[in-house]
Amino acid sequence: MSAFRSQVLRVVRRIPPGRVTNYGAVAAMAGKPRAARGVGWALSGLPEDTDVPWWRVVNRRGEISTPRFNHLARIQRALLEDEGVEFREGRIPLERFGWDPDVEELEGL
């Protein structure tokens, strides 16, 4: 278990329900702004019973980046919709559901 992976999981756990973020942002919050791929790897090894909301992590376009040939993508979408996240033409409007620490404070004002 690398420190990087622990950080990634810690960050993903902070993502509020009904919101999504991208790998790059998670990587940045984990301390490695360019480790988006590392984040993807970290999430790929998560167990099903994990307490980490990995489904709130999508790619920069707001699309589900999980393998299309796997059930994973399907359950991810189901979980997101269940939290109130809307899918627009197969992708999520990051302008509304995209989560960023800065935006979080702006909205909280």
Added chain:
DNA sequence: ACAATGACATAAG
């Protein structure tokens, strides 16, 4: 240490 892989990101055509 090197090469290859991956749930990525960004730039260029």
Added chain:
DNA sequence: GCTTATGCCATTG
């Protein structure tokens, strides 16, 4: 907007 190419980071053989 889509397809390629390049860069980046962590992990594995």
